[in-house]
Amino acid sequence: MQKINDLNTAWISRGQQVSDLADKMQAAALNDEFSKEDYEKLSNEYDQAVAQRDAAKHSLDIARANQKPANTEIDDKGDNPKPVNTKINTNKNKLxxxxxxxGMMKGDPKIVDEMTSSTDVNGNQIGLTIPLDQQTAIHQLVRQYQSLEPFVNVEAVSTISGSRVWEKFQDITPLANLDDETAEIGSNDDPALTLVKYQIHRYAGISTITNTLLQDSxxxxxxxxxxxxxRKVVVTRNQKILEAVGNQSKKPTISKFDDVIHTLNTSxxxxxxxxxxIFTNVSGFDVLSQVKDAKGRYLIQPDVTDPSKKQINGTPVVVVSDRxxxxxxxxxxxxxGDLTQGVTLFDREQMSLLSTNVGAGAFENDTNKVRVIDRFDVEIADDGAFVNGSFKDIPDQVPTAPTAPTASTTGTGK
Incomplete structure (x- = not known):
């Protein structure tokens, strides 16, 4: 059984690789800076991935055909083996x-009726709600990708809309001086509170599941x-987090070495x-990592406690893929900035699935379509907690010329 699982995983993995390489080939063909050598390299990788995918599928079919039922017992007539359940699955929720x-995928009437009777506030079918333990497994997979979600504040909510009150950082004035014993005590400058409203939105996509995969375990x-x-959660939530960050009004433009230091010191x-x-992408990190100060030292330095981590003047630098x-x-x-204070993701925690083998082109292709819906909202909680800067090319800091000795300091030897 383990061999079959490994072959199935390899087949799915290679299939995804084939899809990714096909996308890269299409992008390369449309690129104005087309490179014949790069395209031929991608084409060879694509052919290799297709061959490996097909080989994994062929081996999987052979392994399934040769599989013998294990742990069986003979029925009353002695001619039909029946599986013996030797293990008890303690994870009842997952099971x-x-x-x-x-059952939903195969059109079990009981499951279908149970789903279609459930609707959200807009009257749309919710489908099969993914339980919390399964959501945890999904979020563990999310960590394998470059998700921005761990860097923002995430709050689980149980309603589709609501509001929160946050206190922003502000200048604090001193208490009033009351030398007069009979003086009236005035009011303090109360904290500046901000009302942040959220409205849960639905984000959805459809995936195609082949009948072969449906017949698997x-x-x-x-x-x-x-x-x-x-993968969809990472792409969608990253996009919405970046949209919220993009609404920040503080957008310093960095054009030279000193601008970087000035932004860190004063913004x-x-x-x-x-x-x-500090958050930047791979292209931006490549530019920053080559910038030197007046003494020839690089702007970006390794963390002394962990050389694999980078920093600028003690501030950690997180590099995110350009994708x-x-x-x-x-x-x-x-x-x-500190995005945990600046941005909040309100998570409805109500992912849902609904399938069809008739609509969305499934009937014509003899496949099954699965729709997934994620529900969340992203809002700026404190726009004073971060700045959204940008830069292109940053030249090295101009070396400081040594000071020429003056006549008063030049010795005559007499």
Whole structure:
């Protein structure tokens, strides 16, 4: 059984690789800076991935055909073996969900009726709600990708809309001096409170599941589905987090070495700057990592406690793939701040699935379509907790010329 699972995983993995390489080939063909050598390299990788995918599928079919039922007992007539259940599955929630999902995919009337009777506030069918333990598995997979979610504040909510009150950092004035014993005590400057409203939105996508995959074990089906949802969750939530960050009005433009230091020193309250992080993409990090100060020292330095981590003047630098944190009109991002205080993701925690083998082109292709819906909202909680800067090319800091000795300091030897 383990061999079959490994072959199935390899088949799915190679299939995803084939899809990714096909996308890269299409992008390369449309690129104005087309390179014949790079395209031929991608084409060779694509052919190799297709061959490996087909080989994995062929081996999987052979392994399934040769599989013999294990742990069987003979029925009353002695001629029909029946499986013996030697293990008790203690994860009842996962088992129930897997069974319901398979039942949904196969059109079990009981499961279908149970789902279609459930609707959200807008009257839309919710489908099969993913349980919390399964959501945990999905979020564990999310960590394998470059998700921005761990860097912001995430709050679980149980309603589709609501509001929160946050106190922003502000200048604090001293208490009034009351030398007169009979003087009236005035009011303090109360904290500046901000009302932040959220409205949960629905984000959805459809995945195609082949009948071959549907006939596989429930565990492998769940693994495929979880991986697909995890990728979609990362892309969707990263996009909405970046949209919220992009609404920040403080957008310093960095054009030289001193601008970087000036932004770190003056753009945020010192209390927030102490817990802040710099976010940029791979292209931006490549530019920053080559910038030198007047003494020839690189702007970006390794963390002395962990050389694999980078920092600028003690502020950690997080590098995100260009795919997840893209350039904007040729400018690289330079997000500086504490996003856990600046941005909040309100998570409805009510992912749901619904399937069809008739609509969305499934009938014509003899496949099954699965729709997943994620529910969340992203709002700025404190726009004073971060700045959204940008930069292109940053020249090295101009070396300081040595000071020429003056006549008064030049010795005559007499």
């Amino acid at each position: 129930t969900f897997a069974n319901k999902f398979v 429930a565990e492998n089906l769940m693994a495929y589905l979880n991986n697909w949802i995890a 945020l309250d010192p209390a927030i700057a102490a817990t802040s992080t 997840w944190l893209p350039d904007n009109a040729g400018s690289h991002p330079f997000i500086f």
